[in-house]
Amino acid sequence: MSTKHSTPDKGTTAAAEQFRPINPPHPMTEAKLAECEQPDRNLFETADADERVVFAVAHRHGVAQNLVEERERAAQAVLYLTRDGEQVVERWVDSAEGSLARADRAMIVPADALNAADDHAKRFAPVIRRHPEV
8 A cells, every 4th residue: 555645535636645554454344344435326337437446445544644734634545446456546534543434435436546456455356355336
């Protein structure tokens, strides 16, 4: 999971922000997925041709730092993979340690926001099978 992200907090742009992990990444369990925000529609039917559906597979607790405003906040970096496990995106959500209530279990992202999944990210791919949406 990366330590920098240009679109933290579900896609809102904030300049000069970094994520500093405190804990190692943990895979999503069925209980953790149930805690996340559930999709309110069939994402595959809703996604446009230039968008992809991604699924939460891992998270790590840390601190989101706004270097311009010199402030910090507790956050979770959530790793999302496409259904085939080949592409990845990370999103930050404000969150106390252990809480995933503000994280989306699955979501639609622009295709150009995705990166190729490296070996580290691919090790979380089996978690995708825990998603009812798949």
